[in-house]
Amino acid sequence: MATEVHAAEGATGYIIHHLTPLTVGEGFWALNLDTLFFSAALGGLFVWFFKRAAENATAGVPGLVQNFAELLIEFVDNQVKDSFHGKNELIAPLALTIFCWVFMWNFMDLFPVDILPLIGSIMGIDYLRVVPSTDLNATFAMSISVFCLIIFYSIKIKGPWGFAKELMFQPFGPWLLPFNLLLKLVEELAKPISLALRLFGNLYAGELIFILIALLPWYLQPVLSFPWAIFHILIITLQAFIFMVLTIVYLGMAHEDH
């Protein structure tokens, strides 16, 4: 088994093995198969569940599935109504997708760290990193998509000139144009980077701690991993929530015309 092979190389080997993705290809064109697979599978699960709820949606007494879906829909809708005052058909479904998808990514963190890699190794897969949000590619893919939407809506709502004006003349007026531009560029670029890195950092660290706990003697593991898992339930929800709310807020800012 892969874990045992690496156990021979000591704790460092075990950790590195757990954090190494299953990759095909070389250089930039390499693909992290595990990230792609798990995120797509979780996305499929999300779509399947909600599609089922949507197909059977009735205004009468809702079933269990519909009830749960509606709970989430209403929760997301309230968040959107709180932070976003424009009119946009995309924002709420986008926020729902982000929340659910990120939450499911993060949820993978709660599976015992060895179980899925173990199953993988039985099937002949040597490396398996099951939490997509511990892959920078996944978090950046999402935050860059959001960033593109921010730019798109900024230009669409304010017009190219309006957006350029905002970049050049705010916050310090036209006399400090280069400084304004620099400041604004940093501000805009900080959005996707902070979004991606916050999620990645939290989940990577969380996963690392689970791995470290897994290295301890067996009688110590439950004592530590149980409270950490409970705490982690909060973290994974919070991170999904933060990603969603910040996306809404950023897009709301893009819609505000000064």
Next chain:
Amino acid sequence: MSINATLIGQMITFALLVWFTMKYIWPPLFDSLEQRKKKIADGLAAAEKGQESMQLAEKKAKGVLKEAKEQSSEIVNLAQKRANEMVEASKESAKKEGERLILVAKAQIEQEKQQAKESLRTEVAALALRAAEQILSAEIDKTKHQDILSKISNQLG
């Protein structure tokens, strides 16, 4: 931990998911939520309305009941008064009748007394006359002393 083509794959997946959610998931669920909200609001409004009308009806019923009570007590009062009046009237008429009967009886008694007196007087007169006749039959000529006799008879009458 390096950025590679996974990024692009993830972006495509994300875009597809968002598109699908936007197109097929959000609208029906959201609509059903809105519809249910409306349904519940309508139901609550109807319930409130029903309650209001019930209260109104109750009030009305109370009013009608009160009116009926008043009316019935009025009727009872009237009937009592009427009965009293009737009793009073019948007492009065009975009294009157009694008085009348007494008067009639008295008058009859008086009349009978008078009659008795009359007949008594006539008899006494006849008796006296006969006695006088017998006494005087020898001396007095009936035709001669007619004047005196009738005078006496009148005085006796």
